Amino acid sequence: MPVTVKLDDLLYARRMTLTELAERVDITLANLSILKTGKAKAIRFSTLEAICKVLECQPGDLLGFDADGEGA
């Protein structure tokens, strides 16, 4: 998918683990893992809002677009 999720980089920058984020945003670790590994097909605004609130970032910091990516 040409849309990439940069959750890994953001977590690294904030020195936060996925488990910690899951606890703070109240999303299951399994779902966050799906998002982190780029297996998610869609993301709800509520999820985006919760993640951005905890990681103090903008949706654009979390998502990227690579036109040459797989399935483009």
Next chain:
Amino acid sequence: MSQIADNRILRITKLFVYLMMGLVALLGAIALGGSALVPFFWSTIFLGLSKSYPAVDPAFLLSNFLAIMTLWVLISGLAWSILRKLLAIIGSVEEANPFVRANAVRLKAIGWLMVGIQIAGVPLEIAGSTFLALRGKPYDGFELPINSILAILLVFILAGIFEHGADMREELEGTV
């Protein structure tokens, strides 16, 4: 368990499918047994028939009888297969998980099996007309089975709906 899964109609349908399976198996076994045993007793049976219907040709009658039995075994097999698939679909509804790709495939297969039954029904009707002719009832000719055609089309449309439902469900599962 969802409301649908707890539905009485579902339980009644399942029971009905089991009853139908029993009936189909019985009829199939009778047809199979008949086609295997009747040739051995044909001369005795034919003696009885020839008293009532002297003009009848024994070889023609036997070949027609065997054709009917063979077609009946084939139709029983197709019907059995339909009922097995229907049972699997009911099972998935009971588990509140009907929108899966397997059900779309099952419904498509049911549609084709129904087409098969309709096709096998044509020679069966023609072969059966021989016996009707013995009793003085002429063969009316082929009638277009409108209800069956509609049912088959409905099953194919349902298969498409299930395929679409499975797509939507997969997308929903991938939504975080």
